[in-house]
Amino acid sequence: MFLARVTGRLVATISYPGLDGVPLQWIQPLDEDGQPCGPQLVACAAISSGPGDLVHYVDGREAAVALEETYVPVDATIIGYVEQVQRADATAWVEVQP
Amino acid sequence: MMISKVVGSVVATQKDEKLENLKLLVLEVHDQNGKAAGSYVVAVDSVGAGLGDMVLYATGSSARQTTLTDGRPCDAVTMAIVDSWDLGGDNVYEKWKDV
Amino acid sequence: MILAEVIGTVVSPVQIPVLDGRKLLLLKPVSPSGAPAGQARIGIDTIGAGMGDRVLVIQEGNSSRQILQEPQGAVKTVIVGFVDEVEMGGEIVYDHANS
Numbered sequence: 256m257f258l259a260r261v262t263g264r265l266v267a268t269i270s271y272p273g274l275d276g277v278p279l280q281w282i283q284p285l286d287e288d289g290q291p292c293g294p295q296l297v298a299c300a301a302i303s304s305g306p307g308d309l310v311h312y313v314d315g316r317e318a319a320v321a322l323e324e325t326y327v328p329v330d331a332t333i334i335g336y337v338e339q340v341q342r343a344d345a346t347a348w349v350e351v352q353p
Numbered sequence: 354m355m356i357s358k359v360v361g362s363v364v365a366t367q368k369d370e371k372l373e374n375l376k377l378l379v380l381e382v383h384d385q386n387g388k389a390a391g392s393y394v395v396a397v398d399s400v401g402a403g404l405g406d407m408v409l410y411a412t413g414s415s416a417r418q419t420t421l422t423d424g425r426p427c428d429a430v431t432m433a434i435v436d437s438w439d440l441g442g443d444n445v446y447e448k449w450k451d452v
Numbered sequence: 453m454i455l456a457e458v459i460g461t462v463v464s465p466v467q468i469p470v471l472d473g474r475k476l477l478l479l480k481p482v483s484p485s486g487a488p489a490g491q492a493r494i495g496i497d498t499i500g501a502g503m504g505d506r507v508l509v510i511q512e513g514n515s516s517r518q519i520l521q522e523p524q525g526a527v528k529t530v531i532v533g534f535v536d537e538v539e540m541g542g543e544i545v546y547d548h549a550n551s
Contacts, residue, residue, distance in 0.1 A: 339461075
């Protein structure tokens with residue numbers, strides 16, 4: 256489970272059965288300082304997230320388990336909003352969703 | 354999942370018998386701006402993608418969660434044909450403008 | 453399993469039901485001697501860990517579901533223990549009592 260920022264939306268009308276209506280969104284994984292970390296990827300959304308949101312996502316096979324139809328080829332799913340990340344050290348950053 | 358463009362297919366007559374009757378596509382991985390990222394993946398096709406289509410593919414054990422690939426040695430599978438996407442409100446890719 | 457250090461807390465107001473009421477901590481994977489070793493991730497706390505603790509982390513779905521007793525849960529990263537001591541080649545490279 257990793258931190259990420261939602262950066263965009265993606266439309267695909269032809270998809271594997273069971274994925275109809277599941278939102279697809281671009282996410283940018285973030286490091287502990289909230290800085291971009293690694294390439295952007297596309298994830299399914301199990302919550303009603305949208306571009307700009309700070310979220311966390313699960314990768315691998317567990318990504319499909321978070322969806323309504325669990326027998327689908329999905330390897331990344333957004334599973335929650337992040338309202339705050341609190342750090343004990345000097346690089347603490349806090350964010351509150353609008 | 355990552356974005357990629359279907360740039361070809363693979364024919365292999367000698368292969369593990371569990372790989373028989375699977376359509377193998379050559380995918381060119383693209384980034385969020387629609388630019389080729391310089392790497393290629395061979396994936397099993399589960400959505401009927403064709404040459405030139407922009408597709409999403411899933412990797413790892415998730416790739417075996419289709420009726421086609423269940424119980425077969427497969428680590429990448431196409432799972433959607435992409436129509437369009439936007440980043441920060443700007444349309445980046447639209448299928449109907451690509452051709 | 454990996455070794456990690458707890459570096460922060462994560463507040464998530466809306467999430468999938470399996471995570472409701474669970475404490476999420478920000479983890480930085482570390483090497484046996486404590487050097488940073490990978491991308492920070494979010495783990496579910498099952499032991500009452502806090503800021504600065506060196507912990508043992510499981511990163512696999514089936515094991516995580518067993519620990520949380522959630523047979524259908526989309527969970528992957530779970531904190532399962534405190535690290536007291538790490539020994540490598542007869543030498544103690546981490547000792548909680550002296551850290």
